[in-house]
Amino acid sequence: EPEVTQTPSHQVTQMGQEVILRCVPISNHLYFYWYRQILGQKVEFLVSFYNNEISEKSEIFDDQFSVERPDGSNFTLKIRSTKLEDSAMYFCASSERTGGETEAFFGQGTRLTVV
Amino acid sequence: GESVGLHLPTLSVQEGDNSIINCAYSNSASDYFIWYKQESGKGPQFIIDIRSNMDKRQGQRVTVLLNKTVKHLSLQIAATQPGDSAVYFCAEKSASKIIFGSGTRLSIRP
Numbered sequence: 032e033p034e035v036t037q038t039p040s041h042q043v044t045q046m047g048q049e050v051i052l053r054c055v056p057i058s059n060h061l062y063f064y065w066y067r068q069i070l071g072q073k074v075e076f077l078v079s080f081y082n083n084e085i086s087e088k089s090e091i092f093d094d095q096f097s098v099e100r101p102d103g104s105n106f107t108l109k110i111r112s113t114k115l116e117d118s119a120m121y122f123c124a125s126s127e128r129t130g131g132e133t134e135a136f137f138g139q140g141t142r143l144t145v146v
Numbered sequence: 147g148e149s150v151g152l153h154l155p156t157l158s159v160q161e162g163d164n165s166i167i168n169c170a171y172s173n174s175a176s177d178y179f180i181w182y183k184q185e186s187g188k189g190p191q192f193i194i195d196i197r198s199n200m201d202k203r204q205g206q207r208v209t210v211l212l213n214k215t216v217k218h219l220s221l222q223i224a225a226t227q228p229g230d231s232a233v234y235f236c237a238e239k240s241a242s243k244i245i246f247g248s249g250t251r252l253s254i255r256p
Contacts, residue, residue, distance in 0.1 A: 035189075062242075064243065064244075066246075072248075073235065073246045073247060073248045073249060074184075074190060074235065074246040075246070076243045076244065076245060076246075079242040079243050081242075086242040087241075087242040087243055089243075122189045122190070124189075124244075133239075134180075134192050134195075135192075135244060136192075137189035137190045137191070138189050139187075139188055139189050140187075140188070140189050
């Protein structure tokens with residue numbers, strides 16, 4: 032069964048450093064998403080991406096964040112100058128299309144710890 | 147604004163009993179809802195969905211009920227098994243994102 036793959040599974044970084052979280056979406060999917068889940072809390076939408084452009088972003092997704100599809104298979108989330116409060120699970124998801132009745136498949140997540 | 151929430155943060159049921167997890171939403175224009183299951187250390191996993199033109203949808207051992215009058219939906223799990231232990235989220239799907247509610251942690255008593 033195809034799946035969304037995320038690397039690394041766990042990233043530890045010092046406050047102020049930049050991190051890049053990587054995702055390989057399902058191959059025939061066209062829509063990509065990043066979500067964040069702070070420990071014990073709900074899953075929060077960060078950004079959606081289609082056709083090499085951001086479709087929608089949340090208030091969380093400020094200038095500290097950026098996304099990129101550098102090649103035909105990877106989808107990355109870059110966090111500049113990390114803060115302690117950026118510590119969370121980050122989930123990548125992809126879907127074949129957008130709109131209702133379109134299942135989004137989630138990766139296993141990257142646990143980011145900022146120290 | 148958008149809001150999807152759950153009634154109880156935790157639910158404990160006896161193995162073999164039915165589980166009912168409830169969720170409320172605020173946007174009356176919402177037309178597509180999804181239930182996700184999240185096991186420890188994993189990403190959300192799709193369970194079942196329902197459109198607003200339906201009241202009920204059934205899957206394997208799961209049923210989702212939607213009451214648009216009171217903006218409430220529920221997930222029923224029949225004959226709950228130990229493998230059902232997880233956090234369950236209701237979510238609202240809009241054009242380009244999924245909005246998750248707060249979760250209910252389901253635990254199973256042997």
